[in-house]
Amino acid sequence: MRAAVIRQARPDDASAVAGVHVRSFRVAFAGVVPQDYLDAMDPSRKESGWRAGIAETQWPQSGVLVAETEAGIVGFAGFGPSQETSSIAEIGSLYTLPEVWGTGVGKQLMLVTLTTLGQADYAQATLWVLEANQRARRFYESVGWHADGAVVEDATGGVALDKLRYRRALGRPGRGRCRQHLGKPVDP
Numbered sequence: 001m002r003a004a005v006i007r008q009a010r011p012d013d014a015s016a017v018a019g020v021h022v023r024s025f026r027v028a029f030a031g032v033v034p035q036d037y038l039d040a041m042d043p044s045r046k047e048s049g050w051r052a053g054i055a056e057t058q059w060p061q062s063g064v065l066v067a068e069t070e071a072g073i074v075g076f077a078g079f080g081p082s083q084e085t086s087s088i089a090e091i092g093s094l095y096t097l098p099e100v101w102g103t104g105v106g107k108q109l110m111l112v113t114l115t116t117l118g119q120a121d122y123a124q125a126t127l128w129v130l131e132a133n134q135r136a137r138r139f140y141e142s143v144g145w146h147a148d149g150a151v152v153e154d155a156t157g158g159v160a161l162d163k164l165r166y167r168r169a170l171g172r173p174g175r176g177r178c179r180q181h182l183g184k185p186v187d188p
């Protein structure tokens with residue numbers, strides 16, 4: 001597959017973003033989150049939340065990036081200030097279609113997100129990931145994130161699951177850290 005183009009989302013991308021969100025979520029969390037919850041997920045109900053989230057973008061402090069190939073939008077990342085500490089960034093969502101898992105699209109999205117957060121002058125970023133989400137945890141650890149010890153309970157779908165906080169330093173190119181990474185968290 002050709003490399004995806006990573007670009008800032010526009011409000012009219014909301015439908016495609018919601019579609020990627022639901023398809024990716026259903027496959028990633030099958031057997032983890034109750035099937036009733038997964039079956040009831042409806043992209044059309046998520047679309048308005050994404051449209052509003054994209055419209056509220058304050059680039060580069062907050063926004064949504066999409067990965068686009070000849071097949072259309074295949075992934076996205078939403079980010080903004082952390083809900084706990086506004087001087088720290090949070091990646092609120094990162095989803096790619098199962099068809100492109102293992103092709104590097106997730107990494108492309110992550111690198112451009114980190115570059116953008118560095119341009120926004122955040123010194124650090126956090127994200128939350130389910131302890132059971134081994135694929136995502138392996139992915140984050142491969143691009144410089146580490147669990148910082150914080151754990152909360154997540155009750156998505158009515159089942160209590162542990163969610164871990166991951167953390168990473170950021171930096172502008174030329175400041176000596178993260179040179180390879182030139183490019184309210186958005187997750188309705």
Ligand SMILES: CC(C)(COP(=O)(O)OP(=O)(O)OC[C@H]1O[C@@H](n2cnc3c(N)ncnc32)[C@H](O)[C@@H]1OP(=O)(O)O)[C@@H](O)C(=O)NCCC(=O)NCCS
Pocket residue numbers: 024025028093094095096097100101102103104105106107108128129130133135136139142
């Ligand atoms: C999290 C997620 C975005 C990560 O995607 P991914 O497929 O693991 O990551 P990439 O697309 O960057 O692919 C990385 C793999 O592709 C390989 N790869 C192949 N071609 C590559 C290329 N050109 N560039 C980089 N990596 C490439 C890498 O070696 C790596 O392989 P590995 O997993 O065996 O180490 C994806 O799994 C996903 O959407 N999951 C569901 C949603 C989710 O859990 N989100 C996180 C919620 S906190």
